[in-house]
Amino acid sequence: MFENLTERLSQTLRNISGRGRLTEDNIKEALRDVRMALLEADVALPVVREFIAQVKEKAIGLDVNKSLTPGQEFIKIVQQELTVAMGEVNSTLNLATQPPAVILMAGLQGAGKTTSVAKLAKFLKEKQKKKVLVVSADVYRPAAIKQLETLANAIQVEFFPSDSQQKPIDIVNRAIAHAKLQFFDVLIVDTAGRLHVDGEMMNEIKALHQAVQPIETLFVVDAMTGQDAANTAKAFNDALPLTGVILTKVDGDARGGAALSIRQITGKPIKFLGMGEKTDALEPFYPDRIASRILGMGDVISLIEELESKVDREKAERMAKKFKKGDKFDFNDFLDQLKQMRNMGGMSAMLAKLPGAGQLPEHIKAQMDDKITIKMEAIINSMTFKERLNPELIKGSRKRRIALGSGTQVQDVNKLLKQFDDMQRMMKKMKGGGMMKMMRNMKNMMGSGGMGGFGGLPRR
Numbered sequence: 021m022f023e024n025l026t027e028r029l030s031q032t033l034r035n036i037s038g039r040g041r042l043t044e045d046n047i048k049e050a051l052r053d054v055r056m057a058l059l060e061a062d063v064a065l066p067v068v069r070e071f072i073a074q075v076k077e078k079a080i081g082l083d084v085n086k087s088l089t090p091g092q093e094f095i096k097i098v099q100q101e102l103t104v105a106m107g108e109v110n111s112t113l114n115l116a117t118q119p120p121a122v123i124l125m126a127g128l129q130g131a132g133k134t135t136s137v138a139k140l141a142k143f144l145k146e147k148q149k150k151k152v153l154v155v156s157a158d159v160y161r162p163a164a165i166k167q168l169e170t171l172a173n174a175i176q177v178e179f180f181p182s183d184s185q186q187k188p189i190d191i192v193n194r195a196i197a198h199a200k201l202q203f204f205d206v207l208i209v210d211t212a213g214r215l216h217v218d219g220e221m222m223n224e225i226k227a228l229h230q231a232v233q234p235i236e237t238l239f240v241v242d243a244m245t246g247q248d249a250a251n252t253a254k255a256f257n258d259a260l261p262l263t264g265v266i267l268t269k270v271d272g273d274a275r276g277g278a279a280l281s282i283r284q285i286t287g288k289p290i291k292f293l294g295m296g297e298k299t300d301a302l303e304p305f306y307p308d309r310i311a312s313r314i315l316g317m318g319d320v321i322s323l324i325e326e327l328e329s330k331v332d333r334e335k336a337e338r339m340a341k342k343f344k345k346g347d348k349f350d351f352n353d354f355l356d357q358l359k360q361m362r363n364m365g366g367m368s369a370m371l372a373k374l375p376g377a378g379q380l381p382e383h384i385k386a387q388m389d390d391k392i393t394i395k396m397e398a399i400i401n402s403m404t405f406k407e408r409l410n411p412e413l414i415k416g417s418r419k420r421r422i423a424l425g426s427g428t429q430v431q432d433v434n435k436l437l438k439q440f441d442d443m444q445r446m447m448k449k450m451k452g453g454g455m456m457k458m459m460r461n462m463k464n465m466m467g468s469g470g471m472g473g474f475g476g477l478p479r480r
Contacts, residue, residue: 025276026314028057033095033315047079054098062246062277067105067284074101099311105280106307111264111289117235120153120199120207124232126225126256127240129213132268132294134164136240137210138171139294139302145177150205155180155195157188157228158212168210175299188224189231196232217252222259229260236263238291243270243278250281257286268294276314349444351408355400358393395428399436402426411440
């Protein structure tokens with residue numbers, strides 16, 4: 021996510037961070053580089069102009085904090101202005117109404133609207149413990165109705181049936197009546213998309229909006245369309261009273277133009293980011309955390325929240341008890357760790373949230389490839405139960421058999437044994453739940469202002 025922008029900005033800010041003092045000349049040079057980086061990231065020109073003007077105004081009249089160098093203070097200003105451009109704070113869904121709270125999803129065809137309905141339903145069900153009903157009012161694509169039904173079954177939320185012979189307003193009114201009778205908290209409505217903004221589409225969705233009066237009207241847009249995403253959102257916002265935006269396919273967006281442009285062009289907040297195809301790949305949008313990621317400072321708080329929500333607590337507690345008793349870390353434990361990492365989006369997704377990850381050498385990043393963890397799992401699965409418990413048994417002929425069984429080379433088995441040995445030593449240091457304790461301490465330190473709003477900046 022935002023790789024190109026992160027790389028360009030990180031280089032520019034590295035160049036200025038070591039400066040003993042800021043002059044109009046070196047600020048001018050840095051701002052020119054920042055401006056080029058934003059334009060290359062497909063950020064809308066009015067947004068770039070406003071951003072640069074704000075940074076320049078604050079940097080030239082700089083009152084330097086004693087704990088920071090002037091260069092670091094400049095980086096702090098850039099981070100603050102990135103945060104402001106994207107909306108400053110996380111904007112949550114407003115569900116404070118007589119149930120069911122109706123959420124209307126609008127957007128162009130192919131933006132990921134139907135998938136986003138399912139992701140949002142799962143998010144509300146699991147994170148906010150809401151009873152959710154979903155319905156499709158897309159009468160032009162019977163496949164869209166079937167797709168939503170399939171997704172609803174997969175995430176175990178109720179689907180209200182509809183078909184292409186019905187009128188969208190009738191479908192939604194019947195769904196609302198059903199939701200009231202069955203005491204649903206939330207009804208999410210999928211609407212028809214088009215390949216481009218047209219009058220017929222706008223008139224239809226305006227009539228639907230007027231008839232059902234949703235409390236939230238969310239525009240779903242593909243991040244990979246860059247500033248076009250912001251322009252399309254503006255066209256919808258001119259026709260509909262949007263309450264927020266869901267930015268999809270962010271994991272494939274190396275530029276970041278949409279995330280930086282939408283708020284200022286539409287005046288509406290980005291509420292969620294779609295980070296992949298899986299139904300749990302939806303994240304609330306925190307401008308300050310995204311600004312940190314863009315500047316290569318990571319996003320430790322989001323990583324901790326993922327750890328706390330996705331790590332299997334029972335397994336983690338069993339492992340902690342095991343180590344307390346003095347039992348050793350074995351390959352069954354290692355396999356559990358790999359599976360839990362995959363559950364959190366894989367090593368590369370976790371790495372993206374760690375401070376300074378963008379500056380790691382390419383050969384180190386290559387080792388974080390999720391294909392490597394799949395290969396590691398295959399090797400462990402080719403071991404016997406006895407070998408998993410006693411890795412020291414794995415010598416010459418056993419290595420050859422394991423390599424053959426997993427479709428790998430003996431050197432891959434050797435590499436895994438070395439990594440396991442390193443992991444075993446680390447786990448000894450972390451026994452008694454040390455890892456989670458350490459991460460929570462980091463979260464508290466950041467939350468209480470111990471690392472300020474710019475975690476990752478060096479202190480003096």
